[in-house]
Amino acid sequence: MGRGRLISFEGLDGSGKTTQLDMLERWLSTQHISYIRTREPGGTSLGVEIRQLLLNRPELAITPLAETFLFQADRAQHFAQLILPALARGTLVITDRCFDSSIAYQGVGRGVGATLVEQLSLLATQGYQPDLTILFDLDPVQARVRTDVAQRTDGSGEQQSRFDVEAEQFHHTVRQAFLDLASNHPARIKVLDASQSPEVVHQEIIALVGQLVL
Ligand SMILES: Nc1ncnc2c1ncn2[C@@H]1O[C@H](COP(=O)(O)OP(=O)(O)OP(=O)(O)O)[C@@H](O)[C@H]1O
Ligand SMILES: [Mg+2]
Numbered sequence: 001m002g003r004g005r006l007i008s009f010e011g012l013d014g015s016g017k018t019t020q021l022d023m024l025e026r027w028l029s030t031q032h033i034s035y036i037r038t039r040e041p042g043g044t045s046l047g048v049e050i051r052q053l054l055l056n057r058p059e060l061a062i063t064p065l066a067e068t069f070l071f072q073a074d075r076a077q078h079f080a081q082l083i084l085p086a087l088a089r090g091t092l093v094i095t096d097r098c099f100d101s102s103i104a105y106q107g108v109g110r111g112v113g114a115t116l117v118e119q120l121s122l123l124a125t126q127g128y129q130p131d132l133t134i135l136f137d138l139d140p141v142q143a144r145v146r147t148d149v150a151q152r153t154d155g156s157g158e159q160q161s162r163f164d165v166e167a168e169q170f171h172h173t174v175r176q177a178f179l180d181l182a183s184n185h186p187a188r189i190k191v192l193d194a195s196q197s198p199e200v201v202h203q204e205i206i207a208l209v210g211q212l213v214l
Contacts, residue, residue: 002090003087003088003090004086004087004088004089004090004091004092004093005087005092005093005131005132005212005213006083006087006093006095006098006128006129006130006131006132007092007093007094007095007130007131007132007133007134007209007212008094008095008097008098008100008130008132008133008134009021009094009095009096009097009133009134009136010097010098010100010101010104010133010134010135010136010178010189011135011136011137011138011178011194012136012138012140012143012171012174012175012178013143013147013161013163013164014138014142014143014144014145014146014147014150015136015137015138015143015146015194016136016138016146016194016198016201017096017097017136018096019198020136020198020201020202020205021037021094021096023198023202023205024094024202024205024206024209025037027202027206027209028092028213031213031214033092033213034091034092035091035092035093035094036082036086036091036092036093036094037094037095037096038078038082038083038093038094038095038096039095039096039097040071040074040075040078040095040096040097040098040099040101041054041055041070041071041074041075041078041097042074043074043078043082043083043095044074044077044078044081044082046073046074046077047074047077047078050070050071050073050074051074053070054067054070054071054074054161054162055161055162055163056161057162058160058161058162058165062162064106064110064111064112065112067106067110067162068102068106068107068110068112068117068120069120071101071102071106072102072120072121072123072124073124075098075099075102075121075124075125076123076124079124079125079126079128080126083095083125083128084126084128087128092213095130098130098133099117099118099121099122099124099125100133100135100178100181100189102117102120102121103117103118103121103177103181104174104177104178104181105163105174105177107177108173108174108176108177108180109166109170109173109174109177114177129188130188131188131212132188132190132208132209132212133185133188133189133190134189134190134192134205134208135178135179135181135182135189135190135191135192136192136194136201137175137178137179137191137192137193137194138175138194138195139175139195140168140171140172140174140175141168142195143171144168144171147164179191190208192204192205
């Protein structure tokens with residue numbers, strides 16, 4: 001049995017990652033492809049606790065470096081406990097966010113430094129990188145409108161996180177950081193226009209994922 005593949009979905013809050021993971025799951029099932037769906041932060045029991053600290057406690061003071069290490073602690077546990085064993089068994093793993101988010105949000109957005117955060121990330125993943133990263137590129141204003149609507153209409157959005165409350169400029173900076181990562185890693189990171197309809201985005205994702213798993 002070959003090594004499994006790791007696919008990460010990246011992009012701003014509200015760019016459509018969860019929506020598309022749901023659609024991809026349905027497609028994988030019709031193709032009889034087994035997979036594990038997970039997320040960062042929060043893919044392990046420890047990670048669920050770290051996620052609470054990071055996202056649901058906006059009143060808690062956390063320095064940019066402390067924030068960086070909390071995400072890396074989540075990631076170290078996630079790769080050691082869940083992702084790497086699954087890949088070793090030959091299983092496909094799909095994760096809602098991975099270390100490109102750390103580089104974009106903490107490395108660039110918070111100013112910790114992209115290179116430093118990349119190095120810490122590779123320590124946490126034991127050197128492993130996703131085989132494919134799909135970047136949901138969307139204007140931050142559009143992304144915000146989507147999450148606001150979701151919050152108002154069905155309460156499906158999670159409560160406001162430490163990042164939701166950041167000014168618009170922060171999200172523009174993070175978006176650009178993601179795009180810079182994509183141009184530096186063109187073989188791994190595929191940029192997708194997330195302003196398109198869910199069905200069009202889904203077809204583009206199937207084309208990319210299909211190349212890897214079919
Ligand atoms: N292609 C699309 N066009 C319009 N609206 C969309 C599209 N995809 C998703 N949405 C809607 O936008 C909102 C945010 O989408 P979703 O929760 O999938 O984003 P997300 O990237 O997972 O966000 P977060 O990082 O906050 O979890 C939802 O209400 C969803 O229904
Ligand atoms: Mg989501």
